[in-house]
């Protein structure tokens with residue numbers, strides 16, 4: 001298996017591995033700890049958590065159990081919606097570090113731009129919240145800072161009011177959800193775009209003849225095709241599984257290339273049903 005730890009360089013020179021292991025909904029202690037440990041043992045060097053997932057402590061434990069050195073791991077967490085505002089954000093960054101048992105985070109994101117209690121003043125709220133991230137970055141506690149789920153209007157508000165520009169925007173991305181304007185604006189402003197829930201088309205694609213043919217053509221699973229698709233679109237996919245075999249399978253995507261015609265098929269793919277983002 002080829003090494004998945006090819007990196008993309010953020011605007012400040014920080015290297016981010018181009019495949020991350022996600023931990024959303026990993027709240028069962030054993031599943032979460034073992035999942036993180038299994039991912040690191042399988043070779044992943046990029047772990048994504050969030051205050052909102054309620055599992056930072058478990059993720060920290062999984063990291064320690066793996067015996068992979070802290071400096072080899074790119075670790076991300078995100079600000080919970082209830083912790084917006086300069087003072088709260090400042091304090092809660094310390095709490096994340098403590099829960100994870102680390103001295104610094106490689107990346108910290110504002111999880112959502114518009115949150116309960118700030119529906120009316122979200123513009124000012126984001127500017128003040130961002131200031132706390134900038135200060136923690138300057139203090140060396142956060143090696144990179146960024147955003148999550150920020151669409152064009154949210155970027156338009158925050159970007160002119162930053163001293164330090166965000167380095168990442170983490171958004172939902174996969175065939176059927178390409179958020180082209182947001183991706184373009186994020187990139188024009190120097191941000192690396194990360195893809196969350198990249199495997200969500202699996203249930204629909206399982207019934208799709210063209211995709212089934214592709215699994216034969218490339219000798220890869222639908223999950224592997226979807227993750228490879230992200231890599232070729234230069235999205236940094238974050239993927240999660242609590243199953244060791246799937247964790248290993250999802251990492252094995254660096255020895256093939258999806259051709260132009262099949263990339264185009266995925267680009268045109270339409271998702272059924274309501275899509276949360």
Ligand SMILES: NC(=O)c1ccc[n+]([C@@H]2O[C@H](COP(=O)([O-])OP(=O)(O)OC[C@H]3O[C@@H](n4cnc5c(N)ncnc54)[C@H](OP(=O)(O)O)[C@@H]3O)[C@@H](O)[C@H]2O)c1
Nearest residue numbers: 022023024048196197198199200223238239240241242246
């Ligand atoms: N910023 C945000 O607002 C936001 C929102 C959502 C997610 N995220 C981040 O992005 C990460 C990825 O998103 P996601 O958790 O929705 O995961 P995903 O990678 O899109 O996976 C979705 C589901 O697919 C299953 N799966 C995984 N590998 C598979 C495989 N090889 N074959 C078949 N099924 C497979 C998993 O179930 P099993 O565990 O049962 O295998 C998982 O529940 C999250 O964990 C989180 O870190 C961020």
